[in-house]
Amino acid sequence: MAAGEFEGGKPLNGLLNALAQDTFHGHPGITEELLRSQLYPEVPPEEFRPFLAKMRGILKSIASADMDFNQLEAFLTAQTKKQGGITSDQAAVISKFWKSHKTKIRESLMNQSRWNSGLRGLSWRVDGKSQSRHSAQIHTPVAIIELELGKYGQESEFLCLEFDEVKVNQILKTLSEVEESISTLISQPN
Amino acid sequence: MEACSEPPLDAKSEVTNQLVDFQWKLGMAVSSDTCRSLKYPYVAVMLKVADHSGQVKTKCFEMTIPQFQNFYRQFKEIAAVIETV
Numbered sequence: 383m384a385a386g387e388f389e390g391g392k393p394l395n396g397l398l399n400a401l402a403q404d405t406f407h408g409h410p411g412i413t414e415e416l417l418r419s420q421l422y423p424e425v426p427p428e429e430f431r432p433f434l435a436k437m438r439g440i441l442k443s444i445a446s447a448d449m450d451f452n453q454l455e456a457f458l459t460a461q462t463k464k465q466g467g468i469t470s471d472q473a474a475v476i477s478k479f480w481k482s483h484k485t486k487i488r489e490s491l492m493n494q495s496r497w498n499s500g501l502r503g504l505s506w507r508v509d510g511k512s513q514s515r516h517s518a519q520i521h522t523p524v525a526i527i528e529l530e531l532g533k534y535g536q537e538s539e540f541l542c543l544e545f546d547e548v549k550v551n552q553i554l555k556t557l558s559e560v561e562e563s564i565s566t567l568i569s570q571p572n
Numbered sequence: 573m574e575a576c577s578e579p580p581l582d583a584k585s586e587v588t589n590q591l592v593d594f595q596w597k598l599g600m601a602v603s604s605d606t607c608r609s610l611k612y613p614y615v616a617v618m619l620k621v622a623d624h625s626g627q628v629k630t631k632c633f634e635m636t637i638p639q640f641q642n643f644y645r646q647f648k649e650i651a652a653v654i655e656t657v
Contacts, residue, residue, distance in 0.1 A: 448609040492612055492636070495604040499633040504643060506650055510657045523657035525650045526588060531633045541631055543621065544588040547654045554651055556594055557644045560615055563598045564637060567613055 388433055393421040394472060398479045401438050406445065406490040408535065437476075440468070444480055445487050454480055493534050502538055503530035525550055592628055593620035615640040 388394070400417055403409035418430040425433075440461065449457060458473040468476070493500065506527040525545045532538040545553070595618040601610040619631045635643060 446606070446608045448607070448611065491604075491607040492601070492610065494606060495601060495610060496614070496634050498616065499631075501633050501635045501639055501643065504646055506646065508650065508653045508657055523654045525654050527650070529633075531631065541619075541621065542588040543591050543619075545591065545650075547651075549591065550647065550651050550654055553591075553594060554647055556596065557647055560596055560598065560640065561644060564613070564615075564640070567598060567600075 388422070388425070388469075388472065391471070391475065394437075394475045395479060396421050397434070397437060398441060398476065399483075401434075401441055402483060402487055405438065405442065406487045406494075408490075408494075436466075436468070440476060441480075444476075445491060448484075448488060449480070451481070496534060499531040499533050499539070501529065502532050504528070505530075522546060589621035589623050589629075591619060592622050593618075595619075613637055 397417060400412050400421075404412040414431060414434055415427070417434065418425060418427060422430055422433075444454060444457065447453065447457075454477060458468070458477055461467045462470050462473050504527065506525055509524045509526060510521060523546070525547075527543045527545065529541045529543070530538045531541060597616050598613060599616055600613050603610055613636075615635045615637070617633055617635070620628055621631060622628050
């Protein structure tokens with residue numbers, strides 16, 4: 383395989399982008415042939431395939447270990463020294479790519495590993511109730527809260543809840559307990 | 573959390589639910605098959621809600637810490653507004 387065919391730069395960056403879309407962000411329809419024809423049209427398929435596999439493997443390793451920049455440099459340097467590894471130009475492109483996409487990839491990995499519903503949205507309004515025919519209540523305000531919940535890759539489900547002032551304050555108290563737990567967790571050394 | 577003892581009798585209870593119970597836990601995702609180094613904390617919530625007929629359902633969901641903080645902040649806003657209405 384002529385290393386020159388696979389030098390770094392725009393095609394490699396484009397390839398890494400596409401690999402991230404496919405592997406982490408669940409974007410459909412990204413095929414090997416599409417990538418080869420769009421990014422490396424002069425490279426024959428039998429040469430492109432192992433190259434693609436190598437890049438995908440490197441990206442997955444970096445993401446799986448959630449590498450910081452020191453680990454990343456050490457890892458990529460080792461890859462440049464390996465037989466059948468990468469060039470230092472390619473290492474530079476991969477490094478730059480990870481630094482700018484790390485947060486988004488990590489977020490996708492987090493979403494993929496959550497098997498419960500996530501909270502996708504919250505909207506609310508407060509109604510002031512006045513006296514009604516059936517009830518002697520006068521002017522009891524009510525909060526209507528709509529939670530948008532959804533599992534990864536599935537459509538949202540909406541849950542509508544009604545709270546009076548007492549209940550809102552009860553929940554606030556519970557939420558402050560949660561926040562206290564979070565503070566305790568964060569303040570503890572890893 | 574205690575159930576509201578006087579459920580509202582108006583039409584909107586057709587669509588809305590009463591919160592009967594709110595349970596929570598703070599978890600830490602450590603590792604998974606797709607990511608060996610996940611390391612993120614999350615808040616898991618289990619709600620018990622009753623519809624207008626009194627039937628109780630359980631709803632579970634998770635929030636990242638920033639999502640939880642936004643959730644908490646919204647509830648504080650609701651409390652501030654409901655107090656003034």
